[in-house]
Amino acid sequence: MRYIGCKDNLLPFIEDAVLSRGIRTGTFADLMAGTVSVGRRFKSLGFTVYSNDILAFSYVFSRSYIQSTHTPADLTDMLAELNALPPQPGFIHRHYSEEGTRGAERPRRFFSNENAARIDAIRNRIDEWRSERAISDDAFYGLLACLLEAVPGVSNTSGTYGAFLKHWDPRALKPLVLESPGPVTGPAGFAYRQDAADLAGKIVCDVLYLDPPYNTRQYASNYHILETIARWDNPAVYGVSGLRPWRAERSAWCRADSALMELGRIVSTAQCRLLLLSYNCEGIMPRERIVETLQLRGTVEVLEQPYRRYRSDRDRESRRYASNARVRERLYVLTIEDTI
Numbered sequence: 001m002r003y004i005g006c007k008d009n010l011l012p013f014i015e016d017a018v019l020s021r022g023i024r025t026g027t028f029a030d031l032m033a034g035t036v037s038v039g040r041r042f043k044s045l046g047f048t049v050y051s052n053d054i055l056a057f058s059y060v061f062s063r064s065y066i067q068s069t070h071t072p073a074d075l076t077d078m079l080a081e082l083n084a085l086p087p088q089p090g091f092i093h094r095h096y097s098e099e100g101t102r103g104a105e106r107p108r109r110f111f112s113n114e115n116a117a118r119i120d121a122i123r124n125r126i127d128e129w130r131s132e133r134a135i136s137d138d139a140f141y142g143l144l145a146c147l148l149e150a151v152p153g154v155s156n157t158s159g160t161y162g163a164f165l166k167h168w169d170p171r172a173l174k175p176l177v178l179e180s181p182g183p184v185t186g187p188a189g190f191a192y193r194q195d196a197a198d199l200a201g202k203i204v205c206d207v208l209y210l211d212p213p214y215n216t217r218q219y220a221s222n223y224h225i226l227e228t229i230a231r232w233d234n235p236a237v238y239g240v241s242g243l244r245p246w247r248a249e250r251s252a253w254c255r256a257d258s259a260l261m262e263l264g265r266i267v268s269t270a271q272c273r274l275l276l277l278s279y280n281c282e283g284i285m286p287r288e289r290i291v292e293t294l295q296l297r298g299t300v301e302v303l304e305q306p307y308r309r310y311r312s313d314r315d316r317e318s319r320r321y322a323s324n325a326r327v328r329e330r331l332y333v334l335t336i337e338d339t340i
């Protein structure tokens with residue numbers, strides 16, 4: 001899934017940092033899980049994973065990929081039924097399609113009229129099945145995860161939902177198709193939706209992995225439509241992009257001073273052997289302050305890997321970034337020497 005800060009391409013780097021320190025099995029806590037790419041990898045390696053994020057759509061992924069141990073037997077049939085549903089205009093169509101927002105100063109073109117109304121139909125049907133007890137909780141989260149994975153592929157955006165494109169991206173005109181995510185392997189883990197610093201002190205684990213926002217960009221506002229599809233709570237939306245109220249999910253990690261305080265809270269309460277922090281060289285917390293904070297509990301190493309910056313689809317190849325769009329992705333590795 002297209003997601004700012006997704007670690008799909010850095011999985012070998014993170015995996016190596018853990019395995020090369022002799023931790024090959026045990027428990028792994030991914031406290032800012034996003035797309036759950038990291039937790040999925042460690043689950044497949046045999047770790048019991050605790051997966052957490054403050055956002056509801058990420059919880060759906062954690063619940064589906066981490067907490068479940070198997071794919072529901074009739075998932076393929078259910079997906080076929082959902083894919084065949086006729087459009088049924090509802091919330092998404094009303095607020096995020098051109099037809100639904102006709103008459104507004106800037107009609108919202110997040111989805112084609114047809115895809116918007118199909119998202120509505122599919123999301124409602126998943127809820128109906130659940131309230132009729134026709135599906136298990138695992139199936140509910142599994143189907144919802146399939147929908148959330150499919151929606152970015154037909155969104156008329158450059159990657160986030162802060163704005164829609166003026167012209168139609170051909171991707172957004174393709175029909176929405178839900179696909180099976182493939183088999184889930186590894187031990188059953190645990191899904192949470194809490195503030196990372198609140199959860200950190202409650203979990204005893206071998207590895208605690210932190211992957212916070214690197215800058216002032218708030219995930220809750222940038223992915224507001226996915227959040228609404230996950231919560232299906234009919235929010236009062238506002239503004240050009242139809243934002244849902246999102247202040248309750250505002251992250252303290254998006255400001256340097258509060259981010260360092262959050263890191264300090266986690267470091268002081270962590271009950272783990274290894275604490276890893278992903279951060280890049282352009283992040284708002286300075287390297288020296290991070291190291292200073294981590295050193296309160298043990299020895300710190302800083303591993304680096306050159307990495308291609310997140311580029312939105314709007315970025316042309318000719319767009320020039322400082323240092324040729326290469327940033328250094330850092331992994332701060334704290335080996336904890338005391339116990340609390």
Ligand SMILES: C[S@@+](CC[C@H](N)C(=O)[O-])C[C@H]1O[C@@H](n2cnc3c(N)ncnc32)[C@H](O)[C@@H]1O
Nearest residue numbers: 005006007032033034035054195196211219251
């Ligand atoms: C860099 S992304 C994580 C990407 C993830 N590792 C992946 O591969 O997809 C940062 C995540 O931190 C989450 N987040 C921000 N503040 C948080 C907090 N206080 N507690 C828990 N999660 C938080 C965001 O919702 C976002 O999903």
